[in-house]
Amino acid sequence: MEETEEEKKDEADYKRLHSFPLIRHSDMPEEMRIETMELCVTACEKHATNNESAAKMIKETMDKKFGSSWHVVIGEGFGFEITHEVKNLLYMFFGGSLAVCVWKCS
Amino acid sequence: MPPKAADKRRQGQGGPSGGKAGKAGKAGHKKKAENDFPETGEDWSTGRAAIKSPDQLDLTENELEKEVIRTLTANNPHIPQNIVRFSFKERAYKLVDNMDQTAIHFTLNGYLIHKDSDEGRRQSIRSSTEAEETPVEEEKAPVEASAEATEEAETKDEESTEDAEAAGEGEGGGEGEGEGEQEAEAAEAEEPPPLKAPERKLANQFNFIERGSTTYRNPLREKGLQTDPAPFETFSENVNQWFIYDAYMEELERMEKAKEKEKAKPVAAKKDDNKTGRRLSYVELPQVDSLTKVAKAAKIAERMVNLNTYDDIAQDFKYFEDASDEFRGQKGTLLPLWKFQYEKTKKLAVTALSWNPKYKDLFAVGYGSYDFMKQGHGMLLLYTLKNPSFPEYSFSSESGVMCLDFHSDHPHLLAVGFYDGNVAIYNLKKASSQPSYRSSAKSGKHTEPVWQVKWQKDDMDNNSNFFSVSSDGRIVSWTLVKNELVHMDVIKLSADETTMQGPEGLQLQTLGSGTSFDFHKKIDYLFLVGTEEGKIYKCSKTYSSQFLDVFEAHHMAVDSISWNPFHLKVFISCSSDWTVKIWDHTIKTPLFVYDLSTAVGDVAWSPYSSTVFAAVTTDGQAHVFDLNINKLEPLCSQLVVTKKKNKTTHVQFNPVYPIIIVGDERGLITCLKLSPNLRKMPKEKKGQEVKKGPEVEIAKLEKLLSLVREPGSKEEQ
Numbered sequence: 001m002e003e004t005e006e007e008k009k010d011e012a013d014y015k016r017l018h019s020f021p022l023i024r025h026s027d028m029p030e031e032m033r034i035e036t037m038e039l040c041v042t043a044c045e046k047h048a049t050n051n052e053s054a055a056k057m058i059k060e061t062m063d064k065k066f067g068s069s070w071h072v073v074i075g076e077g078f079g080f081e082i083t084h085e086v087k088n089l090l091y092m093f094f095g096g097s098l099a100v101c102v103w104k105c106s
Numbered sequence: 107m108p109p110k111a112a113d114k115r116r117q118g119q120g121g122p123s124g125g126k127a128g129k130a131g132k133a134g135h136k137k138k139a140e141n142d143f144p145e146t147g148e149d150w151s152t153g154r155a156a157i158k159s160p161d162q163l164d165l166t167e168n169e170l171e172k173e174v175i176r177t178l179t180a181n182n183p184h185i186p187q188n189i190v191r192f193s194f195k196e197r198a199y200k201l202v203d204n205m206d207q208t209a210i211h212f213t214l215n216g217y218l219i220h221k222d223s224d225e226g227r228r229q230s231i232r233s234s235t236e237a238e239e240t241p242v243e244e245e246k247a248p249v250e251a252s253a254e255a256t257e258e259a260e261t262k263d264e265e266s267t268e269d270a271e272a273a274g275e276g277e278g279g280g281e282g283e284g285e286g287e288q289e290a291e292a293a294e295a296e297e298p299p300p301l302k303a304p305e306r307k308l309a310n311q312f313n314f315i316e317r318g319s320t321t322y323r324n325p326l327r328e329k330g331l332q333t334d335p336a337p338f339e340t341f342s343e344n345v346n347q348w349f350i351y352d353a354y355m356e357e358l359e360r361m362e363k364a365k366e367k368e369k370a371k372p373v374a375a376k377k378d379d380n381k382t383g384r385r386l387s388y389v390e391l392p393q394v395d396s397l398t399k400v401a402k403a404a405k406i407a408e409r410m411v412n413l414n415t416y417d418d419i420a421q422d423f424k425y426f427e428d429a430s431d432e433f434r435g436q437k438g439t440l441l442p443l444w445k446f447q448y449e450k451t452k453k454l455a456v457t458a459l460s461w462n463p464k465y466k467d468l469f470a471v472g473y474g475s476y477d478f479m480k481q482g483h484g485m486l487l488l489y490t491l492k493n494p495s496f497p498e499y500s501f502s503s504e505s506g507v508m509c510l511d512f513h514s515d516h517p518h519l520l521a522v523g524f525y526d527g528n529v530a531i532y533n534l535k536k537a538s539s540q541p542s543y544r545s546s547a548k549s550g551k552h553t554e555p556v557w558q559v560k561w562q563k564d565d566m567d568n569n570s571n572f573f574s575v576s577s578d579g580r581i582v583s584w585t586l587v588k589n590e591l592v593h594m595d596v597i598k599l600s601a602d603e604t605t606m607q608g609p610e611g612l613q614l615q616t617l618g619s620g621t622s623f624d625f626h627k628k629i630d631y632l633f634l635v636g637t638e639e640g641k642i643y644k645c646s647k648t649y650s651s652q653f654l655d656v657f658e659a660h661h662m663a664v665d666s667i668s669w670n671p672f673h674l675k676v677f678i679s680c681s682s683d684w685t686v687k688i689w690d691h692t693i694k695t696p697l698f699v700y701d702l703s704t705a706v707g708d709v710a711w712s713p714y715s716s717t718v719f720a721a722v723t724t725d726g727q728a729h730v731f732d733l734n735i736n737k738l739e740p741l742c743s744q745l746v747v748t749k750k751k752n753k754t755t756h757v758q759f760n761p762v763y764p765i766i767i768v769g770d771e772r773g774l775i776t777c778l779k780l781s782p783n784l785r786k787m788p789k790e791k792k793g794q795e796v797k798k799g800p801e802v803e804i805a806k807l808e809k810l811l812s813l814v815r816e817p818g819s820k821e822e823q
Contacts, residue, residue, distance in 0.1 A: 014351075017354070017358060018351075018354040018358075022353055022354060022357050024343075024353060025341070025343070027339075075345075076346070076347060076350075077345060077346030077347060078344075078345060078346075079342075079343070079344035079345070080342060080343060080344075081340060081341070081342035082340065082341055082342070083338050083339070083340045084338065084339060084340075084341060085336045085337070085338055085339075086336070086337040086338065086339050089339070089341055091341070091343060093345075093350045093353055093354065096350065096351070096354060097347060097350060098350075099345040099349075099350060101343075103341070105338070
């Protein structure tokens with residue numbers, strides 16, 4: 001019992017501590033990076049249970065803001081190799097369990 | 107129909123008469139009107155009625171009432187009606203009844219041909235066939251067509267002239283064409299235009315000009331550019347929960363470390379602040395650091411270069427002793443070493459010199475102007491002997507610097523007096539180009555140039571303080587309290603305590619103007635003030651209204667006054683009246699008087715001997731005296747400026763090395779080494795007698811003084 005309680009506490013701690021967005025890799029300019037990051041946070045928080053709709057929202061918003069064609073992958077575990085336009089890639093973690101990769105390739 | 111025509115003519119002739127009848131009728135009406143208004147218009151109505159043209163018919167009322175009918179016909183009245191022609195058929199003259207009634211007033215040849223006219227049809231047929239055959243040759247076609255058309259037109263012209271002749275009129279082809287045109291117009295209204303070549307208008311060959319010109323055709327140019335495709339990159343990554351977790355853990359760790367660092371950093375920065383006082387904010391740190399690092403390296407490099415450049419001078423400074431002095435007897439020479447010059451101070455005069463008490467190679471130079479007509483900005487430079495090419499520090503000021511003094515305990519504090527009466531303190535530790543403290547009009551600045559400033563011992567609250575003397579006759583004590591300069595008038599120099607009688611009985615107190623002063627080495631309160639009038643006042647800090655003593659020292663302004671560094675009673679003064687005088691402050695007359703036959707700018711005691719002093723004169727010479735060797739003449743008088751008319755203004759002994767610096771009016775500072783003959787004492791002093799030195803010096807001077815002193819004055823000592 002104690003162990004499970006501790007585990008729960010750990011998990012809660014983990015969730016609390018790891019809620020912030022963590023940019024792993026990005027070659028975007030400062031301003032664009034921050035905007036994209038905030039957008040990803042908003043989308044993931046809005047569609048916390050549905051990654052697909054979150055990805056859709058990010059993609060559509062990015063298309064509008066920075067021109068098509070953007071691609072978004074959101075998931076808890078995946079591998080990828082992509083070709084992207086330079087200065088148009090953001091790869092970040094969010095919420096302790098989500099990885100978000102946003103890139104442009106037209 | 108001749109009879110008809112005749113009728114008509116008759117009717118036409120009768121026309122005018124009918125008109126007149128009308129007029130008469132009108133007159134009748136007028137008469138009626140006259141009856142209506144008999145009073146007003148009698149004269150004119152009667153006058154009107156009376157005038158009648160002589161050929162007017164007199165008609166009866168009935169005749170006037172009668173209606174006359176006139177008809178206009180198309181018959182020309184001028185055409186003769188009675189033309190007869192002989193008819194061979196009937197063998198008799200017959201009346202020609204069919205006369206042409208047309209009168210032509212105006213003809214104009216049209217420039218177009220109606221397409222339904224013969225000519226028009228011919229042209230259109232020709233052009234259409236040609237167009238069908240060769241559409242490319244369209245340009246040529248009209249020309250050909252027109253060429254052909256002219257031929258045809260000629261033929262038609264002939265025809266029409268024949269017609270005209272037949273009609274009995276000599277009007278030429280024009281009329282015929284005119285008729286043709288009329289016909290054509292009528293036809294056009296009825297028929298729709300032909301479909302083929304509707305744009306083309308058929309030209310009348312006789313009244314049509316085609317003009318054309320060819321212009322240059324601008325050549326077209328093609329320009330193309332291929333842009334680089336947007337650069338692409340590939341990026342690959344694997345992610346699962348473990349990676350994400352690790353990444354977050356790492357980040358958290360990093361953040362904590364950063365936090366710790368941040369906590370540590372401000373403290374360190376504060377420490378730095380306290381140490382240097384330069385680093386103003388945490389943000390500035392890296393920049394300042396890099397700059398100062400470079401600056402240090404640059405300074406070292408600069409000094410190394412200078413070391414090479416001025417190597418021979420440095421050797422002279424350290425080791426060269428003029429061997430020829432042995433043969434010169436008592437005389438000595440000055441060996442010029444470095445010259446210090448700065449681009450920005452070329453036109454300024456050296457107004458003050460002061461050696462730094464701690465760093466023996468560092469000295470401060472004040473620049474300004476002694477010509478009160480040409481006052482401008484001032485400069486304050488600090489040179490080191492290690493770098494004669496460029497000043498170590500430089501400060502510029504709006505007003506000329508007149509005097510300066512280093513604080514003996516805090517060698518980074520430099521008190522400066524300006525021509526505009528202000529005093530300021532520069533802190534060499536601070537990077538700022540502005541003085542740390544500065545007096546203002548509010549805080550009791552002098553109203554006239556400050557001629558001398560001198561630091562004093564810290565007061566009882568350990569506040570630094572200094573004194574200043576100015577031409578406005580005040581001697582002011584300035585105290586550094588926190589961030590302020592607090593001033594206090596110590597004494598006002600009233601000239602002979604006399605008052606001038608101003609207008610309306612106003613009592614104006616004339617103030618003496620102080621030009622120099624010096625504090626007694628031992629007795630704190632005692633100081634001497636030299637004035638513009640040539641008097642020297644012995645004053646005390648404790649009596650602000652009285653002088654302890656007055657010396658009628660010079661005839662002109664006292665330029666410099668200085669206590670002997672060894673003998674406590676002796677002081678020296680120099681003046682523009684060409685003299686240097688040595689005094690005992692207890693005796694009212696000078697002990698020694700030297701006439702240098704030109705105005706003396708500055709005088710300075712040597713730090714190593716009680717009997718050696720140097721003076722500079724405005725003729726550019728430096729004079730070095732040693733009373734111990736020669737009481738009457740200088741051991742050395744040497745021209746130190748290179749140019750004529752250049753005046754030397756100030757002289758200072760280095761406190762350690764046997765060198766003097768001399769400033770002149772062109773901003774040049776010359777460093778001179780005293781030859782062995784000029785400094786025999788220090789050589790002897792070396793070794794065991796160091797401690798005894800001062801006493802020996804005092805005794806030496808005392809011995810000299812006793813020779814000149816009056817016997818009576820001895821009691822006073």
